[in-house]
Amino acid sequence: MNMEPHISAEEFDIRQFMRLDLFPHFLCPGCGHGMALRALMWALWEQNISMDKLAVVCGIGCSGRLGAYIDSNTFHTTHGRPLAYATGLALARPDLHVVVITGDGDCLAIGGNHLIHACRRNVNMTCLMLNNEVYGMTGGQVSPTTSPTRYTTTTPYGNAEPVFDACKLAEAAGAGFVGREVTMQVPTLKDLIKQAFDYDGFSFVEIISDCTEIFGRKNQLGESAEMIMSQKASTRPDSYGTRVDEPFRPNSLPTGVLVKTDRLEYRAHQQSLNPKGQK
Amino acid sequence: MSASKTHPVTNVLVVGVGGQGVIMVSKVLALLCQRQGHEVKQSEVHGMAKRGGAVFSHIRFGKKVHSPTIPTGEADILIALEWAESMRWINQLNPETGTFISDTHKIVPPFACRNRSRNQKAVYSKETPKDVLGKVAQGYALDAVGVAAELGNERAANTILLGVMSTVLDFSVDDWLDVIAKFVPPKSIEINKKAFLYGREWVKEATIPEMNGEVEIEKAAELTNELEIIPAWCKGCDICVRMCPEHCLELDAEQKVVNARPDNCTGCRICEWLCPDFAIKLHKVPVNEKQPDAAMVEA
Numbered sequence: 001m002n003m004e005p006h007i008s009a010e011e012f013d014i015r016q017f018m019r020l021d022l023f024p025h026f027l028c029p030g031c032g033h034g035m036a037l038r039a040l041m042w043a044l045w046e047q048n049i050s051m052d053k054l055a056v057v058c059g060i061g062c063s064g065r066l067g068a069y070i071d072s073n074t075f076h077t078t079h080g081r082p083l084a085y086a087t088g089l090a091l092a093r094p095d096l097h098v099v100v101i102t103g104d105g106d107c108l109a110i111g112g113n114h115l116i117h118a119c120r121r122n123v124n125m126t127c128l129m130l131n132n133e134v135y136g137m138t139g140g141q142v143s144p145t146t147s148p149t150r151y152t153t154t155t156p157y158g159n160a161e162p163v164f165d166a167c168k169l170a171e172a173a174g175a176g177f178v179g180r181e182v183t184m185q186v187p188t189l190k191d192l193i194k195q196a197f198d199y200d201g202f203s204f205v206e207i208i209s210d211c212t213e214i215f216g217r218k219n220q221l222g223e224s225a226e227m228i229m230s231q232k233a234s235t236r237p238d239s240y241g242t243r244v245d246e247p248f249r250p251n252s253l254p255t256g257v258l259v260k261t262d263r264l265e266y267r268a269h270q271q272s273l274n275p276k277g278q279k
Numbered sequence: 280m281s282a283s284k285t286h287p288v289t290n291v292l293v294v295g296v297g298g299q300g301v302i303m304v305s306k307v308l309a310l311l312c313q314r315q316g317h318e319v320k321q322s323e324v325h326g327m328a329k330r331g332g333a334v335f336s337h338i339r340f341g342k343k344v345h346s347p348t349i350p351t352g353e354a355d356i357l358i359a360l361e362w363a364e365s366m367r368w369i370n371q372l373n374p375e376t377g378t379f380i381s382d383t384h385k386i387v388p389p390f391a392c393r394n395r396s397r398n399q400k401a402v403y404s405k406e407t408p409k410d411v412l413g414k415v416a417q418g419y420a421l422d423a424v425g426v427a428a429e430l431g432n433e434r435a436a437n438t439i440l441l442g443v444m445s446t447v448l449d450f451s452v453d454d455w456l457d458v459i460a461k462f463v464p465p466k467s468i469e470i471n472k473k474a475f476l477y478g479r480e481w482v483k484e485a486t487i488p489e490m491n492g493e494v495e496i497e498k499a500a501e502l503t504n505e506l507e508i509i510p511a512w513c514k515g516c517d518i519c520v521r522m523c524p525e526h527c528l529e530l531d532a533e534q535k536v537v538n539a540r541p542d543n544c545t546g547c548r549i550c551e552w553l554c555p556d557f558a559i560k561l562h563k564v565p566v567n568e569k570q571p572d573a574a575m576v577e578a
Binding site: 013014015018023024025027028030031032033034035038184186187212223224225228 | 555
């Protein structure tokens with residue numbers, strides 16, 4: 001394990017945080033998850049978070065596999081339950097920085113129940129949901145975030161289901177910090193993740209990633225470069241003002257920090273109810 | 280000299296770069312003329328401040344003004360808040376009677392440096408005050424930004440130029456100061472007053488400032504960019520090749536990325552950031568260290 005090597009390093013080098021014996025990683029060529037992982041590690045490096053004080057909890061799926069490459073305390077859990085495991089971990093070990101990496105199917109379909117309750121409880125942790133619109137690892141089945149009319153292996157005539165807006169769901173369930181970014185904007189994504197770390201409570205970040213091999217090819221979305229460019233074009237940064245820019249990009253998703261409210265963190269709230277500190 | 284006696288309408292052209300206070304100068308002048316009973320028409324290009332673009336403002340005043348814009352070659356006074364902008368608009372000035380007032384401060388726009396290789400010179404106006412002031416009927420050039428910085432605030436440079444201009448027009452000093460106080464922030468009224476009076480005094484012993492036509496740009500650090508590519512990790516996804524703004528990268532026969540044009544690399548790190556396989560790492564290498572390496576490769 002690396003013992004705080006990043007404090008003395010002048011420049012960020014992702015390789016010093018990776019389990020290099022596992023490389024090259026298993027992700028398909030052009031998968032956006034790699035960029036998301038870089039942004040996460042970059043944010044950790046800039047925040048001076050020691051790898052000893054980090055705990056990464058992952059679910060199942062392509063995104064869940066990312067934790068295996070981080071040279072830190074990582075935890076590969078059951079399908080859809082990383083948030084439940086992480087809640088327990090964060091409560092038992094408040095000294096750890098708990099990061100949850102989960103996917104769209106993992107977090108919204110099988111783990112949708114855990115997401116809404118994690119948002120409601122407001123335990124201090126950061127949840128990164130990598131949204132690539134498909135179940136990539138299991139062969140390209142339709143997921144709750146697959147856009148309408150898209151072809152997947154289970155929707156050969158096009159998807160008839162409407163899209164789940166994860167950020168609105170998290171906001172409605174009570175998450176204090178909600179953000180969204182595309183993987184192409186790596187430095188911006190890094191800044192967003194840094195803000196999510198700083199937030200005291202449950203922070204939810206949706207990262208729009210691309211699945212070129214399984215989703216993009218079936219839908220003729222082009223190579224990875226085209227996919228990430230079109231993702232960037234279909235979103236609008238909130239710094240331009242969501243309302244001002246909306247008429248010009250009518251179907252675009254706002255990115256950046258979407259919700260930031262002051263909520264009492266779960267642990268602090270619990271301690272305020274039990275002032276004597278009895279267990 | 281008073282322009283307002285020789286012409287029925289006096290034309291003043293204020294030019295500069297966005298953010299310097301072109302509009303503020305023209306508003307001061309317009310309100311002052313209005314208070315003195317003139318009819319004033321003003322026309323401007325504004326909103327370029329965000330992009331650092333050129334901004335200009337036409338002010339015409341007299342007994343009766345019909346059109347708000349000044350015909351080419353009929354401006355009586357040209358006030359430029361930036362040297363290259365003064366050169367851009369100098370043909371608007373009346374060649375026989377016009378007064379030329381300019382700051383010698385240089386604001387070099389980013390696109391003045393068209394060649395993105397290292398240590399390239401920017402293209403900027405070659406004319407010096409010596410060349411220009413001999414050709415105009417009456418001309419003043421001074422380093423107003425430098426003087427204003429000495430007075431305490433660079434942003435008062437436009438007020439110094441107003442002070443210089445006030446000697447050409449027939450308005451009293453008190454009227455000028457009164458109007459200036461209306462447009463500047465309350466905290467900086469005192470410094471603007473000082474700046475205005477400095478400009479008026481400076482005219483009496485006006486000198487031609489020394490200036491060379493060269494643009495001094497900060498020299499780039501003696502570092503060069505070297506891409507470290509791990510071919511075993513590269514999966515040939517083509518993202519870096521497509522996204523490189525300088526088209527440095529290429530895929531070879533084995534679908535692995537290679538740095539085909541290393542001299543074009545500007546070190547922007549886009550390839551490093553966007554590589555999902557972490558196969559690319561940019562190193563900033565001192566130039567001296569790199570040369571022996573290249574020699575070794577050739578040998």
